[in-house]
Amino acid sequence: MLLPACIKSSLRITLYKPLRWNHIAPNHHSSCSNRRRLSVPIFRASSISTVSTAEAAAVMAQDGPTRQYPLQVAKRLEKFKTTIFTQMSSLAIEHGAINLGQGFPNFDGPEIVKEAAIQAIKDGKNQYARGYGVPELNSAIAARFHKDTGLTVDPEKEITVTSGCTEAIAATILGLINPGDKVIVFAPFYDSYEATLSMAGAKITCITLRPPDFSLPIEELKSKISKNTRAILMNTPHNPTGKMFTREELNQVASLCIENDVLVFSDEVYDKLSFEMDHISIASLPGMYERTVTLNSLGKTFSLTGWKIGWAIAPTHLIWGVKQAHSYLTFATSTPMQHAAAVALRAPDSYYEELRKDYKAKKEILVEGLKSVGFNVYPSSGTYFVVVDHTPFGLPDDVAFCEYLIKEVGVVAIPTSVFYLDPSEGKNLVRFTFCKDEDTLRNAVGRMKERLVRK
Amino acid sequence: MEEKLSSVAKSLKPSPIQQLSLLAERTNAVNLAEGFPDFPAPSHIKAAAVSAITSDFNQYRHVQGICNLLVDKMKQMHGLDVDPLTDIAICCGQTEAFAATMFAIINPGDEVILFDPSFETYETCILIAGGVPVYVALDPPYWTLDAVKLLDAFTVKTKALVLNSPHNPTGKVFNMNELEIIAEYCRTKDCIAITDEVYEHIIYDNEPHISLASLPGMQKRTIITSSLSKTYSVTGWRVGWAIGSSCMALAIRNIHAKVTDSAPAPFQEAALTALRSPPEYYTSLRTEYESKRDFVFKLLCQLGFQAEFKPLGSFFIFAAIPETCKLTDVEFVEELIKQAGVVAVPGCGFFHTKHDYHDRFIRFAFCKDDATLTSAAYKMQQLVDASGRLRFL
Numbered sequence: 001m002l003l004p005a006c007i008k009s010s011l012r013i014t015l016y017k018p019l020r021w022n023h024i025a026p027n028h029h030s031s032c033s034n035r036r037r038l039s040v041p042i043f044r045a046s047s048i049s050t051v052s053t054a055e056a057a058a059v060m061a062q063d064g065p066t067r068q069y070p071l072q073v074a075k076r077l078e079k080f081k082t083t084i085f086t087q088m089s090s091l092a093i094e095h096g097a098i099n100l101g102q103g104f105p106n107f108d109g110p111e112i113v114k115e116a117a118i119q120a121i122k123d124g125k126n127q128y129a130r131g132y133g134v135p136e137l138n139s140a141i142a143a144r145f146h147k148d149t150g151l152t153v154d155p156e157k158e159i160t161v162t163s164g165c166t167e168a169i170a171a172t173i174l175g176l177i178n179p180g181d182k183v184i185v186f187a188p189f190y191d192s193y194e195a196t197l198s199m200a201g202a203k204i205t206c207i208t209l210r211p212p213d214f215s216l217p218i219e220e221l222k223s224k225i226s227k228n229t230r231a232i233l234m235n236t237p238h239n240p241t242g243k244m245f246t247r248e249e250l251n252q253v254a255s256l257c258i259e260n261d262v263l264v265f266s267d268e269v270y271d272k273l274s275f276e277m278d279h280i281s282i283a284s285l286p287g288m289y290e291r292t293v294t295l296n297s298l299g300k301t302f303s304l305t306g307w308k309i310g311w312a313i314a315p316t317h318l319i320w321g322v323k324q325a326h327s328y329l330t331f332a333t334s335t336p337m338q339h340a341a342a343v344a345l346r347a348p349d350s351y352y353e354e355l356r357k358d359y360k361a362k363k364e365i366l367v368e369g370l371k372s373v374g375f376n377v378y379p380s381s382g383t384y385f386v387v388v389d390h391t392p393f394g395l396p397d398d399v400a401f402c403e404y405l406i407k408e409v410g411v412v413a414i415p416t417s418v419f420y421l422d423p424s425e426g427k428n429l430v431r432f433t434f435c436k437d438e439d440t441l442r443n444a445v446g447r448m449k450e451r452l453v454r455k
Numbered sequence: 456m457e458e459k460l461s462s463v464a465k466s467l468k469p470s471p472i473q474q475l476s477l478l479a480e481r482t483n484a485v486n487l488a489e490g491f492p493d494f495p496a497p498s499h500i501k502a503a504a505v506s507a508i509t510s511d512f513n514q515y516r517h518v519q520g521i522c523n524l525l526v527d528k529m530k531q532m533h534g535l536d537v538d539p540l541t542d543i544a545i546c547c548g549q550t551e552a553f554a555a556t557m558f559a560i561i562n563p564g565d566e567v568i569l570f571d572p573s574f575e576t577y578e579t580c581i582l583i584a585g586g587v588p589v590y591v592a593l594d595p596p597y598w599t600l601d602a603v604k605l606l607d608a609f610t611v612k613t614k615a616l617v618l619n620s621p622h623n624p625t626g627k628v629f630n631m632n633e634l635e636i637i638a639e640y641c642r643t644k645d646c647i648a649i650t651d652e653v654y655e656h657i658i659y660d661n662e663p664h665i666s667l668a669s670l671p672g673m674q675k676r677t678i679i680t681s682s683l684s685k686t687y688s689v690t691g692w693r694v695g696w697a698i699g700s701s702c703m704a705l706a707i708r709n710i711h712a713k714v715t716d717s718a719p720a721p722f723q724e725a726a727l728t729a730l731r732s733p734p735e736y737y738t739s740l741r742t743e744y745e746s747k748r749d750f751v752f753k754l755l756c757q758l759g760f761q762a763e764f765k766p767l768g769s770f771f772i773f774a775a776i777p778e779t780c781k782l783t784d785v786e787f788v789e790e791l792i793k794q795a796g797v798v799a800v801p802g803c804g805f806f807h808t809k810h811d812y813h814d815r816f817i818r819f820a821f822c823k824d825d826a827t828l829t830s831a832a833y834k835m836q837q838l839v840d841a842s843g844r845l846r847f848l
Contacts, residue, residue, distance in 0.1 A: 072614075072647060073706045074562050074584070080709045108511040117721075118505045126501070127491040128690045163547045163693065163715040170714045174583060178461045179563070195713040199558055200461070201585075306514045306720025308547065308693075321461060328579045331550040334719040335691030336504075 080195050088402060092412045097405075098444040100366075101412035103239070103385070105435040109304040110344070110351070117307075117340035125335050131327050133161030133311070134338040140345035141311050145294070148271070149284040157316050160323045161338060163330045165269045165297035165310035168322070170196045171329055172265050172293050172312055173233075175321030177202050181230035184221070188419030188426060190239050190267065197233070205229075206421040211378050211389070211429070214243040218252050225256050231263040237270040237279065240416055240431040241387050242380020244277055254285045263318070264292045269310075272301040272352050275360055276381035283313070290315050293322065298341045300384075301355070303435075307337040359384060359434070362441055366434040369445030374454045384435040387416060389428050394455030397427040405430075409451045411444045475788055479798040485831040487751075487819045488798040490623065490771070491690040494824040497736070500687055500729045507724035515716065518723040521545055524730035525696060529679075532655075533669040541701035544708040547718045549653050549682040549695040552707070554580045555714060556649055556678050556697050559706035561586040565614035568605075572773075572805035572816075574623045574651070586614070590808045596763040596775065598627045602636045609640060615647040616640075618667055621654040624805045624818040625773040626766020628662050638670040641677075647703075648677040653695075654769040656686045656737050659745045662767045668698075675700050678707070683722075685770075685822075686740070687729045692722040744770055747821040747828060754832050755819065759844030770822035773802060776815050780848050783814040790847045795834045 092099060099106075108114070132138070138155035146152055153159065162168040169192060177183060179201025185193055187208045197204055205224050207217060225232075232253065236245040245253070257264055264282055271279040283292040297310035312322045367386060370377050376389035395401040398415035405411050417426035434441060479486060486493070495501075522539035529535040537543065546552040553576070561567065563585030569577055571590040578588045591608045594601055618637065620629040629637070641648050650667050658664045668677035682695030695718075697707045748765075752772055755762045761775035776787055784801035791797050802816030821828060838846050 072560060073702065074558065074560055077706050077709060104514045108513055114508050117508050121501050121504050124495050126496045126689045126691045167715045176461055192713040304513045306516055306717060308715060308717060308719050328576055328583055329551060329554050329714055330547045334693045337719060
């Protein structure tokens, strides 16, 4: 099949009047739209409704606990959990709760990037892009990666653009994992990991990161990794804990991987949201580039999570698998957004400094607030999440606490048990996000101060 | 490190067609190969996307309004009653809808019946989900369905059947007779049908597009996949859908949630405008494509192709190389690029079982601006002999 991706390389990049790089777009809408957004909390994109809240509740309710699949549905779906998010969403709508659960901003991306997408649409860039990415985006990704890690990669041969990092993870796993392969993951983990690994038929070995600092249990890793291990799937900065793997930890992982000839799939979507230490890409460690797939996306860094622009960077012998799987999952990625992403990735360092500064301020509001209310707040070095121990409030587990928090306090958090293979490991922990505007954060803290009672 | 690839990825080879693609690019050939338009997308739809981006519809979302509009369409076009809250999954294009459907229903070892020739992607999706593709050849020159061949393809392991109508690459539209045969076997063998209806609005000569799902007993066992791409000339926006019974749609949504989680948000918003296009939009789409079809079909006949089968749908013509020409399809396309500066697709990539005709067909796409088509015609006409036939044909 002639892959219809013969984009003429003579794309002209239009120059704009330079706009200020402000990662927080001016909030055009009044608090009225914020209120609308607040009353439709989202845990999964698939449970969002832009129509009436009653409909939204109905969509989510039907997705509920009585998930009786008929015989015709594939067995792999048994690993797919959606229940808890759905329950929480319905509840949150009912009670008009402030949403610090959903992992995406309630503010928008930079004007300059949005303008670039608009211009691309107007310029007619609306047809299939080259399957593995629009050339200027691949180049921009390579340039940024070089700046961040010192590694030089070939944008044509070592980068595949995907519909968000979620797809990059799916394509990496489906392209590089065989049924029966052993893969190590660290719990708690982003919930697509388990589902996608089960789609590939992998055997999952889970190593739990534990409070208070969620550090790497190196002895446990040594005992569980072997020459039979195919890959380690890791995430740094880490969702949900905010933990960042230190250089020492990465060195330990690296030496074990080299010794046992193991691949690393490194999910680094929050790399620009690193506060307490510098983000290190494991691919940049000696001997690691040849065995690492580095995964990232546009959405978190530029507050455009709905654009679905992600990518995988890996040496040619690994990228082939990712590229192939990707071409059969979505074939190509949204064209105008790719052009805009190329513009975004050329942002000056000041953009990232501002981003960190703003998020740090938000984090302080939330963390101070959570501490003053009585939570045991674990240190989070990166991402826009923070996990806390809720047990001072006397509820039996994380789900019960989150339900209580929605109903009695009017704030949404995520129960972390869904991020573990063994849910009981998360029962003391819940996750809050601070990717919200400061007023929202203050209001949420206010509600908790007022209504949350220590037992 | 090649051993690190998954076994499926290892089995995939870059096609010789990609070499042709590069050659075409290098020589700046007129491209009648790619299955996407070189004319602009409709302005009302682009404007809607621009407005969505400006109004901050840029975070993860599921636009329920799309489902409501699709429900109306299903009722209008096929008399089907679909529940907007439970029966639809919005995906990143029909590609993802199909992939998610495969993952949702195929267990390792399940067989899936496909018609040959067919769009290449279906097979690989089936393989990645652990399924086994089983091909039923459509018979040239009119690509007719042989009921006996179809029946023979069913085994105890048959889980599903894939139907693409209007059809890529042939432009065939499965008629009611053929659909009834397919439906009968699906019912008696308790088989799931997955349809790819992306060319549903690109259909000619007043031929009706009939969805397999509208036949008796079929709605509950059919998953319809389609998208905005071809109907609204926005192949790069990646908004598609799967429509099925509520338990199927739920399973597909769950897979989609883990594969991409969300189709691009601003384009979902724009889809609302697209799906509300007035009837005149679809009429003029058909009329314009029909005249392009007629132009290219006539041209190919004049140039000496054995174009016996005039497509009733899609924007492709699957023209046969005459017996007198000894070139294979790949060789022919190479000559066409080098001598005429025009690109088309060798048909071999669409055939999956050995036939003596598998290298005798060329697919021409006519989803191009009139100027492009005229330019292609002109270039090819420079290379004709006294009888008006292409010299190397």
